[in-house]
Amino acid sequence: MSKQTKLITKNFSNPDYTPDIQCYLRHGGYQTLRRVFTMQPSLESNGRVISPQELIRNEIKRSGLRGRGGAGFPTGTKWEFVHQNKQDKPIYLICNADESEPGTFKDRQIIHRDPHQLLEGLAIAAFANHVHKAFIYIRGEFPQGAKILENAIQEAVQHGFLGKNILNTGYDLEVVIHRGAGAYICGEETGLIESLEGKRPYPRIKPPYFPAVYGLYGCPTIVNNVETLCAVKHIVEMGGENYARLGTPNNTGTRLVCLSGAVKKPGVYEIELGKFTLGDLVFDPEFGGGLPPNRKLKAIFPGGISSKVLRLDETFTVQLPGKTTTNTLNILDLPYDFDTLSSAGTMSGSGGIIVIDDSTNMVDVLVSVLEFFAHESCGQCTPCREGTLWMLKIAQRIQSGNATESDLDLLIELANNIGGGKTVCAFGDACAGPVQSIATKFRHEILHYLSNHTHTGKLTDKSLVSA
Numbered sequence: 001m002s003k004q005t006k007l008i009t010k011n012f013s014n015p016d017y018t019p020d021i022q023c024y025l026r027h028g029g030y031q032t033l034r035r036v037f038t039m040q041p042s043l044e045s046n047g048r049v050i051s052p053q054e055l056i057r058n059e060i061k062r063s064g065l066r067g068r069g070g071a072g073f074p075t076g077t078k079w080e081f082v083h084q085n086k087q088d089k090p091i092y093l094i095c096n097a098d099e100s101e102p103g104t105f106k107d108r109q110i111i112h113r114d115p116h117q118l119l120e121g122l123a124i125a126a127f128a129n130h131v132h133k134a135f136i137y138i139r140g141e142f143p144q145g146a147k148i149l150e151n152a153i154q155e156a157v158q159h160g161f162l163g164k165n166i167l168n169t170g171y172d173l174e175v176v177i178h179r180g181a182g183a184y185i186c187g188e189e190t191g192l193i194e195s196l197e198g199k200r201p202y203p204r205i206k207p208p209y210f211p212a213v214y215g216l217y218g219c220p221t222i223v224n225n226v227e228t229l230c231a232v233k234h235i236v237e238m239g240g241e242n243y244a245r246l247g248t249p250n251n252t253g254t255r256l257v258c259l260s261g262a263v264k265k266p267g268v269y270e271i272e273l274g275k276f277t278l279g280d281l282v283f284d285p286e287f288g289g290g291l292p293p294n295r296k297l298k299a300i301f302p303g304g305i306s307s308k309v310l311r312l313d314e315t316f317t318v319q320l321p322g323k324t325t326t327n328t329l330n331i332l333d334l335p336y337d338f339d340t341l342s343s344a345g346t347m348s349g350s351g352g353i354i355v356i357d358d359s360t361n362m363v364d365v366l367v368s369v370l371e372f373f374a375h376e377s378c379g380q381c382t383p384c385r386e387g388t389l390w391m392l393k394i395a396q397r398i399q400s401g402n403a404t405e406s407d408l409d410l411l412i413e414l415a416n417n418i419g420g421g422k423t424v425c426a427f428g429d430a431c432a433g434p435v436q437s438i439a440t441k442f443r444h445e446i447l448h449y450l451s452n453h454t455h456t457g458k459l460t461d462k463s464l465v466s467a
Contacts, residue, residue: 003286007234009270021155024116032237037169056128062240064252069225070350072338081212082220089219093131097138100184101304103352106256106268107226111145115152121233133174140182184376188425189223202380203425248274249322251337262357263288279332295357303349306430308437316344362442367395373431381423401453412439
């Protein structure tokens with residue numbers, strides 16, 4: 001019996017399954033959307049009438065679904081925000097398909113293998129929130145994915161599942177594909193909105209620019225991840241309470257995790273949240289299958305390179321979901337869910353688990369991480385614009401052997417001055433976290449690396465800036 005609980009990925013292993021609408025319909029596709037349009041209003045005991053749209057939103061809240069894009073914010077709560085302050089403006093829905101976090105590739109798999117599942121979930125979410133125009137913002141490096149989605153939208157319109165007068169119900173929904181230009185920062189929802197409006201993708205200051213209140217074109221806007229919208233379809237299909245029985249308390253349902261790095265079987269796996277540990281995911285034959293021959297586990301990034309790295313010999317005092325007491329666990333015994341990893345000082349983030357073995361030099365990892373973040377900073381905030389490049393120069397100097405222990409201390413100080421909510425968006429924390437964790441948890445290894453290289457000593461502050 002499979003250890004995976006396949007809802008979103010149930011057709012991925014079927015060699016005969018294709019991304020066209022005829023195949024999707026043969027496998028029961030769009031039946032949930034049909035049922036949504038036949039839902040009748042419900043009458044509460046106090047005489048209040050609950051619309052089908054509100055019934056769907058209640059199911060999403062009941063399910064406990066949390067966003068699968070990285071932050072893990074409750075989806076039902078996000079939806080409710082746009083309805084709390086009534087505005088005489090249209091409501092927009094944006095599907096965030098700008099999957100740019102290194103080590104994450106689940107949304108791409110959904111788009112390539114089962115695009116109509118995404119469209120059905122998006123249509124249900126749009127109907128539930130009175131949305132008549134939705135956007136799919138897809139990463140610029142996914143040209144084939146964009147073509148697949150454009151073709152799927154055309155097919156759905158031709159069959160009456162999107163467009164004007166859907167299924168003869170009088171409900172209209174236009175879905176627009178918008179290709180990004182390859183900027184990591186567009187994964188941040190307000191930066192994405194700025195880009196969608198044709199502007200430089202500078203993230204907006206929150207408050208006041210919460211998308212639910214002031215989003216796309218100044219209107220209430222919902223931004224949901226690809227996997228999140230697919231989950232909506234399954235929640236409505238099976239019921240919120242049944243979905244909530246999967247996973248663990250406050251970490252309900254299934255989640256797609258991406259295994260990469262030093263594992264025998266890299267790939268996308270769908271698991272119940274909290275039911276498997278990092279050790280299970282790395283070593284179980286049904287998941288990662290362990291490390292390559294003669295390799296030993298050294299560290300794990302549990303949520304893409306934005307997450308703080310976990311070292312093999314660490315222990316963590318954590319409170320497990322649904323428990324009132326704390327437990328002391330090592331890295332391999334940590335359940336994979338939002339809250340446990342957060343209490344361990346890191347995060348599950350985008351679901352990208354990157355495994356590092358003992359053949360990998362952590363100095364090289366540090367440089368690789370900083371090359372990415374220095375390149376991807378939008379440049380709006382001084383800490384990110386200046387700090388990421390400064391940290392990269394120090395890391396490169398360490399890599400070349402031309403550094404001292406005080407340079408490592410300066411690197412940590414810079415990271416501390418960038419992270420901790422000092423920037424407009426979470427990019428500052430995203431780049432500071434891995435630097436802080438690598439530089440402190442692997443300090444001995446970095447100093448040992450420096451002691452085995454010829455270097456010229458500490459440079460002056462002026463040289464640091466101009467190096």
